[in-house]
Amino acid sequence: MSVSTVESVEKFVNFIKSPTLTVVHFAADWADQCGQVTEVLRELLKIPEIQASKTQFAICDAENLSEISLQYKVDSVPTVILFKNGEQVDRVDGADAAQITAKVKTHSLGKAAPVNAAPQKLEDRLKALINRHNVMVFMKGSRDAPRCGFSRTLIQILNGTGVSYDTFDILTDEEVRQGLKEYSDWPTYPQLYVKGELIGGLDIIKELQTNGELDATLKA
Amino acid sequence: MNNILQVCFSAVRRMSTTGPVESTIFNKLQSALSASHVNVINESYMHNVPKGAETHFKVVVVSDKFDGLPLIKRHRLVNDILKEELQTGVHALSIVAKTPKQWEESDKIVESSPNCKGGFGK
Numbered sequence: 001m002s003v004s005t006v007e008s009v010e011k012f013v014n015f016i017k018s019p020t021l022t023v024v025h026f027a028a029d030w031a032d033q034c035g036q037v038t039e040v041l042r043e044l045l046k047i048p049e050i051q052a053s054k055t056q057f058a059i060c061d062a063e064n065l066s067e068i069s070l071q072y073k074v075d076s077v078p079t080v081i082l083f084k085n086g087e088q089v090d091r092v093d094g095a096d097a098a099q100i101t102a103k104v105k106t107h108s109l110g111k112a113a114p115v116n117a118a119p120q121k122l123e124d125r126l127k128a129l130i131n132r133h134n135v136m137v138f139m140k141g142s143r144d145a146p147r148c149g150f151s152r153t154l155i156q157i158l159n160g161t162g163v164s165y166d167t168f169d170i171l172t173d174e175e176v177r178q179g180l181k182e183y184s185d186w187p188t189y190p191q192l193y194v195k196g197e198l199i200g201g202l203d204i205i206k207e208l209q210t211n212g213e214l215d216a217t218l219k220a
Numbered sequence: 221m222n223n224i225l226q227v228c229f230s231a232v233r234r235m236s237t238t239g240p241v242e243s244t245i246f247n248k249l250q251s252a253l254s255a256s257h258v259n260v261i262n263e264s265y266m267h268n269v270p271k272g273a274e275t276h277f278k279v280v281v282v283s284d285k286f287d288g289l290p291l292i293k294r295h296r297l298v299n300d301i302l303k304e305e306l307q308t309g310v311h312a313l314s315i316v317a318k319t320p321k322q323w324e325e326s327d328k329i330v331e332s333s334p335n336c337k338g339g340f341g342k
Contacts, residue, residue: 149334150312187299187306188313202334203315204291 003041003057012060012068016083020054021108026062026069026079033095036147037078040097043172044104055108082107097171122175126183129176131196133166135218138180139190143167150202151190157205163218194220241274241310245302249281252301256320257282259330263314266335278314280330282323291317 006012006024016022025041027034041057044050062069062077072081072088080100082090089107092099130136135158141147143155158165170177170189181187184198192199199205199217208214239262246260259280264273279298286294294317299306306313314333318326 153334185296185299187303198292200292200295204295207291 003038003045003059006058006060006065009065009067012058012065013086015056015058017086018054018056018083019085020056021089021104022083023055023057023104024081024083025057025059026072026074026077026081027059028062028077031077034078036097037080037095037100039141039145040100040172041080041104043169044101047105050104050108053108055104098174098177101172102174122179123183126176126180127196129168130180130184130193130198132168133164134195135163135165136193136196137165137167137190138170138176138193139167140169140171142169147171148189150188154190154192154202154205157209157214158218161215161218163215165218194218239272239274241305242277245277245279245305245310248301249279249298253281253283253285253297255281255283257323261330261332263312263333266332267312275310276312276333277310278316278330278333280316280318282318282320284320286317286319 003025004015006015012024016024023041025034025037027038038059044055045057060068062074062079068074072091074081076093078095080092081088082103084107090103092103130138137143137151137154137158139146139148139151139154141151146152146155155167168176170180177189180191184191186198186201188201190201192201192205194217199208205214208217242260242262246258249255249260250258257280261278261280262274263276263278267273267276269275281298285297289297295315298315298317299313302310302313312333316330
C-alpha cells in the first residue's frame with residue numbers, strides 16, 4: 001500500500017466511496033509543507049493497525065482539481081479531509097501533524113480496532129522505546145529528513161561520531177510526544193538517550209562534543 | 221484558483237524592543253539562580269512565527285549554583301524555573317549554563333541556534 005494520487009473528479013468520487021476510512025490530502029507542488037504532510041501520511045500507513053483497518057490515503061492536486069477544492073471549501077494547502085461512504089467525517093486545515101495523526105487514528109480504528117487487544121500502558125511503551133537501542137534519539141522527522149534545525153544538527157553530530165543509533169519521529173505519535181516530555185521531565189525535542197538514560201538535548205550534546213566527552217558518553 | 225490558495229507563512233523581522241516574556245525570563249533566572257550574568261536572546265525572528273512573537277529563546281546564565289552540577293542537572297534547573305513559560309507559548313529554549321569560572325575561561329561567544337523550520341509546535 002502507498003499514498004496514491006487522484007487525477008480526476010471521477011477517480012476522487014470513486015476513491016471516497018469506500019465504507020472504510022479514506023484520507024485525502026489536498027496539496028500543491030509549490031508548498032513545502034505539503035511534502036511534510038505526505039510524509040506524515042506515509043508514516044501512518046506503516047502502522048499495522050491502520051493497515052488492518054484498510055484505510056486508504058491519496059493526494060489530490062488542489063489547483064488541478066479546483067472543482068473538488070471548491071466543493072469542500074479547501075482554501076489553503078495543505079488540507080487533509082477524512083471520508084467514509086463518500087461523506088466528509090473530519091478534516092485538518094494546515095500542516096498540523098499531531099491533529100492529522102490523532103484524527104486518522106480515531107476514525108480508522110473506530111470500528112476495526114481489535115476488541116481484545118489490551119492497550120499497552122504508555123509508561124511501558126515509553127520505557128521500551130527509550131531502550132530500543134543503546135543510543136536512541138527522539139526527534140522531529142527522520143534521520144534522513146529531519147523536520148527541525150535542532151534535530152538536524154543533532155543528527156549531523158551523531159553521524160560524525162560513527163556511533164550507531166536509532167531514531168523515533170515524535171511528529172508521528174502525539175501520545176509519545178506529550179508522554180515522553182512528562183516521563184523524562186524534559187520539555188523540548190530532540191532528546192538523546194544512552195542505555196535508557198536521558199543525556200539531554202542539542203545544547204548538551206554540543207557542549208559534550210566541545211569538551212571532548214561525547215564519544216565516551218555515547219559508548220558508555 | 222491560484223489566488224485563493226495560500227500557505228500560512230509570514231516573514232518576520234527582528235524586533236528591537238524587549239517583550240514581556242523576555243523580561244519575565246530574565247527576571248526569573250536572575251533571582252532564582254542569583255546569577256552573575258544573564259542574557260536572554262529572542263530568536264523567534266528566525267522562525268516561521270508572526271512578527272514580534274516570543275516563542276524561541278536562547279538563555280545564557282552564569283551562576284555559582286551550577287558549581288558541581290552535571291550539564292543535565294543545570295538544564296533541568298533552568299527548565300524548571302521557566303516551566304510556566306515553556307507550557308504557555310515558549311516553543312524552543314536553548315540553554316548555556318556556566319559557572320562564573322567557566323564563563324571567565326570561555327570565549328564568551330554564544331553561537332545562534334539552528335532554524336527550526338516548521339510550524340509543528342513543540
